[in-house]
Amino acid sequence: MENHSIITKGIKKIYKKEEGPLFPFRKKNSEVIVALDNVNLSVEKGELFGLLGPNGAGKTTLVKILSTLIIPDEGTASVNGYDILKNPDKVRASIGVVSSGERSLYWKLTAKENLEYFARLYKVPEEVSRKRIKELLSMMELEDRANELVEKYSSGMKQKLAIARAILHDPEILLLDEPTLGLDPGFSRSIRTFIKEDLNKKQGKTILLTTHYMEEADQLCNRIAFINKGKIVVVDTPEKLKAMIGKYEVLKVVVVNANEEALTSVKSLSFVEDYNLTYDDPTIAKATIRLYMKEVESNIQEVVGVFSRAGCKIISISIEKPTLEDVFVKFTGEALGN
């Protein structure tokens, strides 16, 4: 247990949508959404742990529970050895949170003013914070624009500043909720490198990162938990996760005029172990079908024949190594992008 920075025990969170004619005086619960269901996880000290799942899977709710912003309905968690329900202030002092990205900053303040303010909230002594703010602004390559209002920054710069704010008090644990969401590829790359190389490897920080980008999780994380509909589906290293379907290869076929006959026939082929279908353009029935099978090369002709006989036009066909997305599909039957 001492080796673990984060442990969750049976966390459950239910949201009730309340409405009624005289809201807020008379309420009735019309809809119940199970955001998290019996979540048990443990993150080791110094680990970069990924929580991978589609939008609405429960990733943000879990981060908010761990950061004490939401109180769970059942279960609890310990962060840096402190119980989130019994010692919330000690938990808050141990963590740095990047959530809501650029919106977590005051746009009408400069970068320096933002950091100075948050240093006071985290009770960092002034002489320490002065030095630390200078260091962080230089580390994030923002020192030249430190006295400019944040509203004039690009999204990537704001996200960098949000990360600087989160590590200002040098916390042992970082909770990063979709840290590269909406950023251009250049900024995403530099933020990923900073997270992996500086924060995790050099500074030894324990990081819980949520994402719905499988490449990000694959590239950065020591271990990954798949989360879907509030439940943890599987936890392992990216390599082991991929090895779970590693004996299979993926035949990716993009067709136009995808129809029921083609799909039924291709599913029933004896060598097809599993498949996943995504419609790219429903108006022309353009679909991407990923077929999981062994010895792809010797079976390609038969697959092509099935689609041709059913009147589908094949746009492209390729053999791919299984990705984390394929593992996710295999475990949940759903694609990450959904």
Add this chain to the structure above:
Amino acid sequence: MKKDVAQNFILELKVSTSTAKKELLINFRYPLWVIFWAIMPVFWLAPLVFQGQALIGGRSSTSFAMLSGNSDFITFNIVGSSLYAYVMSALWGMGLSLRREQWSGTLETLMVSPCNKFFILFGKAVSDSMLTTFYALVQFILASLLFGAKIKLENLAYAIFVLLLMIFALYGVGFLLSGVILMYKEPGALLNFVNTFISIICPVNYPLKALVFVFESIGYYLLIAGLIFPLTPALEAIRALLLPSFDPFIGTTLALTYLVLVSVVLLFLGTFLFNYAERKARKAGTLGTY
């Protein structure tokens, strides 16, 4: 141990001063709003002054003097309007500022910090008071220049002391409303209702005695309701201190004692309700939702 507690208290106080500084910086980065709030209330007062002068044919009224001891209704109104700025600030300042943090996305960042949230709220209250004092001063000076005001300057220090007591009591109201806004989110209707109700029951623009003598039986109920709100005793005491020959409905000592008591009760109630609302919002998962 004692040293740690003292050190922590100093750090928490710095949370308040930094919050106040942050709020003032952001406010002054919208200079047109600052000018608006400093000047506009004087123009809101103008129709009242013009109407009064048209009705009584000057600035002195014998019936007004019968009810307040002071015949100069213009100075009476200038003092009332300047103090009312603090009520507007308590109603619309702190709670709406929290709501703005919620809209802009910074509220969760504040709530995830390890400091005591009371000190954040207190910082917001202090910045509101500083801004309001600036607005009230500008209003008072402008209104005095435009309409003329005759006050007893020798009691100014005592009047400022009463004003400070009222400000503390209003902090309690601000905390209370912040809690309500955190729970129910949509503050507009509630605040407008409270705002209008206060302007009816508190003697901002009329002498307190008028409630009883003019409105008779219903006036007693309005009078009792008005006395509950800290603005009423503060207005009575400050007018007694600043206006020549003002005859207060409640004595200054009684008003002061009441203000001290109501400050304590409102601050306690406000803090309690805010903490309750914060916990409720954390349970419902609505701290960051619009």
